Structures are given as structure tokens and as C-alpha cells.
Amino acid sequence: MKLSIVEYPDKRLRQKSVEVKDFDENLHNLLDAMYPIMINTNGIGLAAIQVAHPLRALILNIPDEDGEQPRENLFEIINPVVVKADGETVYQEGCLSVPQFYEDIKRHEFITINYQDRDGNTKTLDADGLLAIAIQHEMDHLEGILFIDKLSYARRKKFEKEYKRLQKERKSSK
Ligand SMILES: [Zn+2]
Numbered sequence: 001m002k003l004s005i006v007e008y009p010d011k012r013l014r015q016k017s018v019e020v021k022d023f024d025e026n027l028h029n030l031l032d033a034m035y036p037i038m039i040n041t042n043g044i045g046l047a048a049i050q051v052a053h054p055l056r057a058l059i060l061n062i063p064d065e066d067g068e069q070p071r072e073n074l075f076e077i078i079n080p081v082v083v084k085a086d087g088e089t090v091y092q093e094g095c096l097s098v099p100q101f102y103e104d105i106k107r108h109e110f111i112t113i114n115y116q117d118r119d120g121n122t123k124t125l126d127a128d129g130l131l132a133i134a135i136q137h138e139m140d141h142l143e144g145i146l147f148i149d150k151l152s153y154a155r156r157k158k159f160e161k162e163y164k165r166l167q168k169e170r171k172s173s174k
Helices: 025-040 129-142 153-173
Strands: 045-047 057-060 075-086 089-095 098-107 110-116 122-127
Touching: 025 045, 025 057, 045 129, 057 129, 075 122, 075 129, 089 129, 098 129, 098 153, 110 129, 122 129
Parallel strands: none
Antiparallel strands: 045 057, 057 075, 075 110, 089 098, 110 122
């Protein structure tokens, strides 16, 4: 399966992802193809919609203390539902679909989700720190929401201007 990352302002990122019903080979192939894309682009999380598959599926691989992302730390999260959210934290976020832009975003500090794994087994995950932040960022993708949507009006305007300039630079260097 050949996948590539959909980048803002592509409208496909605004789609609402649909529930996964079949935990079959198609889903497994998609998840298996998402992993190398995320790692090769230095990402810590990737939602299926970011590779043009509007399914409620996402993967996360938070770096350990040494900055490594061993595959055994990989989470494959299907049909997640938030069951508890608490506290407040601010972190400088980026997104593979909004390359080269980073901004402080406010999120819940602790989050508990129910989800299914690639075989459809139901699981619960209590998360804090970067994992909690990344879960919220990726779950927003399932609703067609991007982290830049959370910026103030003034910052968003500044972003649009900067992003256009960055895109032009990237195009001319290709
Ligand atoms: Zn993102």
C-alpha cells in the first residue's frame, strides 16, 4: 500500500472519519503502511485521515528517554472514545499535515480513552504527558479538526501568512 501525507490546506483533512467496523486485512495493511511513514517523517502520531483514509484509526509512538521510538511502544488505536479528561497543560505542537509550523496549544493533562486494537479487542488507556497530548491531537483529526484551529484570530492570521511563504519556499526548492 502506497501512502502519502495529506497537507493543509487540502480539504480532505476536514472530513469526519467513520467508525472502523471490519478488523480485517485491509485495516492491518493500512496500519502497517502508516507506521513507516510516521517514523520516516519524524512523527510521533498519525491519523488515517492524514494519509487520505477517513477511518477512526490512529497510531502513536512516543519517544522514550533516549529519544528512541521502539516499535514495541507503538499504540494502534481504533474507534477511540474519551471517557475521562482532567487538568490542563500547554505544549508546543506540530503536525505532519502542517509541516514546519509549531505552536503552543492547551490540552487536558490527563485523559482516559476506550478504544479497540487492530483485532477489535476493547481496551482502556490512561495517559498523561506527551501521550495524553498526542492522543487529543490525533483524535481531533478524526473530527476534521487541526491544531491550528485552536489558535487565536491574530495568531491564525500570522500562521496563514507564514505557511504560504513556507509552502512557496518548499515548492521552489523541489
Ligand atoms: Zn496532526
